[in-house]
Amino acid sequence: MDPAHKTSWICDHARAVGFDLCGVAPVHGAPGNFAELQHLPEWLERGHAGEMNYLRDPRRADPALVMDAARSLIVVALNYNSAQPYSTEAAPSPGADSPRGWISRYAWGDDYHEILWQKLNALVASMHAEWPEPFDARAYVDTGPIIERVAAKYAGLGWLAKNTCLINQDLGSWLFLGVIITTLELAPSLAPHESPAPDRCGTCTLCLDSCPTQAFTAPYVLDASRCISYLTIELRTAIPEDLRPALGNAVIGCDICQDVCPWNRKSPFTPLAPFQPRAANGKANSRAVSAENESPTEKVIDGTEPGATLFAPELEWLASLTQQQFSATFRNSPVKRAKWRGLVRNACVALGNSNSSRDSSSYARIITLLENLVASTDELIAEHAQWALERLRN
Numbered sequence: 001m002d003p004a005h006k007t008s009w010i011c012d013h014a015r016a017v018g019f020d021l022c023g024v025a026p027v028h029g030a031p032g033n034f035a036e037l038q039h040l041p042e043w044l045e046r047g048h049a050g051e052m053n054y055l056r057d058p059r060r061a062d063p064a065l066v067m068d069a070a071r072s073l074i075v076v077a078l079n080y081n082s083a084q085p086y087s088t089e090a091a092p093s094p095g096a097d098s099p100r101g102w103i104s105r106y107a108w109g110d111d112y113h114e115i116l117w118q119k120l121n122a123l124v125a126s127m128h129a130e131w132p133e134p135f136d137a138r139a140y141v142d143t144g145p146i147i148e149r150v151a152a153k154y155a156g157l158g159w160l161a162k163n164t165c166l167i168n169q170d171l172g173s174w175l176f177l178g179v180i181i182t183t184l185e186l187a188p189s190l191a192p193h194e195s196p197a198p199d200r201c202g203t204c205t206l207c208l209d210s211c212p213t214q215a216f217t218a219p220y221v222l223d224a225s226r227c228i229s230y231l232t233i234e235l236r237t238a239i240p241e242d243l244r245p246a247l248g249n250a251v252i253g254c255d256i257c258q259d260v261c262p263w264n265r266k267s268p269f270t271p272l273a274p275f276q277p278r279a280a281n282g283k284a285n286s287r288a289v290s291a292e293n294e295s296p297t298e299k300v301i302d303g304t305e306p307g308a309t310l311f312a313p314e315l316e317w318l319a320s321l322t323q324q325q326f327s328a329t330f331r332n333s334p335v336k337r338a339k340w341r342g343l344v345r346n347a348c349v350a351l352g353n354s355n356s357s358r359d360s361s362s363y364a365r366i367i368t369l370l371e372n373l374v375a376s377t378d379e380l381i382a383e384h385a386q387w388a389l390e391r392l393r394n
Contacts, residue, residue, distance in 0.1 A: 001131070004187040011189075013126050014076050017119045018272075019178075020171060021077035023155030023189035027063050027070045027181065036150045036160065037061050043221070050225035052234055059145035063181065066145055067138060072186040073179055074123075075148065075155040077166075078116060080106055080275045081174035081267045084311050086259035088210075097361050099354035100312040101347060104229065104253025105174065107334040108277040108310045114332065115274055116141040116178040124180060137182040148177035156189040159197045162219040163207035163257040169200065172267030173258050200263070207257035212246040228254035232346045233338045238383060244349050251318060251346040252335050277309035278333070280317065310335075315354065316362065319347035319369055345384045348373060352388030367392065 001009065007024045014022035026033070040061050049055045059065040063073060084090070087102050106112065120139035127137060140146055149166040153159060158168035165173040190196065201219075208216045215226040224230045228250050231239050239247070258264055308314065321329065326340040335343065351370065356363050370392070373385035 002187075003185050006131075006184065007187045007189065009130065010074055010123070010127065010186065014074075014123055017122045017126075018078070019076040019119060020079050021157050021168060021175075023075050023152070023157050024186045025073045025075060025151050025155040025190075026188050027073055034063075034150050034154055036153075037147065040147075046223075048217075048221075048223045048225060050230055050235065051237075052224065052230070057145045060147055063146055063151070067136060067181050067183065069136075069183045070181050072182050072184055072188075073146070073151045073155065074182065074186070075152045075157060076116075076120070076123075076178045076180075077152065077157055077168065077171070077175040078112075078119075078178075079171050079174055079268060079270045080109075080112065080176055080272075081172065081264075081269055082108065082276050083269045084108075084277065086264075087255045088259040090312060099249070099315045099351060099356055099362065099366070101249050101251040101315045101318055101350045102255075102312060103251060103310050103335065105255050106176070107252050108275070109333075110274040110278070111332050111334050111336075112176045112275075113141045113143065113334075115272075116176055120178050120180060127182075127184075131184075135183045137180050137184070139178065139180045141176070141178045144179070144181075146179050146181065148179050151179055152177055153196045154188075154190065156194075156196065159199045159201075160220065161199075161207065161261070161263075162201050162205065163216065163261070164220060164222045165258060167200070167261070167263050169197065169263070172264040173261060174264065174267050204262060206260040206262070210256050210260045212248060212254075212256065213243050228256075233342070236339075236342065238380060239345070239349060241387065244387065245353060247346075247349050248353055249315070249350045251315070251343060251350050252338055277311040280308035280310055280313045280329070315347050315351050316365060316369060319344055319351060319373065341378055341380055344373070344381050348381065348384040348388045352384075352391040354392075356392060363392075 011022040044056055064070060082105065117139060124137045124139060149160060152166050158166045161167045161173065166175060167173045168175065208219060213226045213228060215223050217223050226243065228247055231243060231247065232250055232252055321344065323340045326343065330336045348370065351366055356366055370385045370389040374382050374389060376382045
C-alpha cells in the first residue's frame, strides 16, 4: 500500500475507533515547517512557562528528536463539549447563599488521557495487523514531548487561534488532541502546495479581552504563569495574591476564552457518556466503570446535595474534602492532577471571592470552615484560608 492509501486507511480507522478528526503531518523538516516551534525558546526565556519545567524538553522544538527514524505524525481530535451552559452563562452570582465553584468543562467526566489512549492504542494495533512490515509507533496524549496543537494545524485539523487553542471550523475548540509518532512513511494530509487552514479569527479579540488575569501578552501569545488553568492546576505553591481576586470562582481550570469564542457558539455536543459531568458524590452516572471493575457504589462520598455533579459544585463541599475523600471522588478524573491540597487551596480562594453576605444562610458555615482550615497543618492551605477569611470579614 502506497503512503497516500496508508494515510487514507489510518484516517478511516481513526474515525471507526471513535475520533472525530484525523490528519497526518510530516516529521522531517518540522522545525522549518512548524513555524510556531521556532518561538518556543524565546517564550520559555520570558518565563511564560512558569514552573512547568517539562516544557523545556528540547524535543518539543523538533519532533524528529522524539523517535529515531520517525517520519510521520498522526494527529487525532475528539470533541468533549457537553450540553451544559458555558461558565460565562452559568457562573453563580456573587453573594448566592450556596457559593458554587467552576471546574473546567474538560474535567467534568472521566480522565481523557485514558479514553484517548485506549482509542490510539486500538488504532496502532490495527495498523500493525494491517501492515506486517516492522515499524515503530508511539502514542501520546498530553504526556509526550510533542506540542499537539501545532502538529494538528499542520495535519490540516484547524488553525491556532489568538487564545492559542486549535479551532476547527465545524467543531470549534472543545477538542482533546492525541498524536502517534511513527516510522511509517505516510502521505501528509496537506499536499505540498496546500497551506494549513486559514486563520479565521479576523479582528475578533473577545478571548483576549475576557481573560480575567490578562494572561495574553499579545494575540497568539499566552503567559501561562498568569493563566487561571495554570494557577489552579500546575502551580504547586501559593497563588500570587494580586491574581487571587481575578480567579473568581474557578477551582479547576478556566473556560472563559473558549466560552466567549464565536466559533464555539454552534459547537456540537458529544454523545460520549465519559465526558458528561460525573456525580459529585462519587457515583457513576451513565459513564463507564473503570478498569479495576469496581462497582460504582464503591465510590460514594457524602457531603453534597442529592443529584449534584461536577458542574458548578458547592465550594463548601470542595473545601471540606479530606485527602481520602478527594482520592475516592476524583479517581480516574482529570481533577486529580491538581492534588488534594491544590483543590482545597483553590476552593479557599473561590470562597474568599464569593462575596457571601453576612445575612446568607451559608455565611456562618463558611467562616467556621475557613477558621478550621486556617488551623490546618498544611501551611499552603492555612495561608489561603486566612486570605479568604479576611476577605469575607472585610
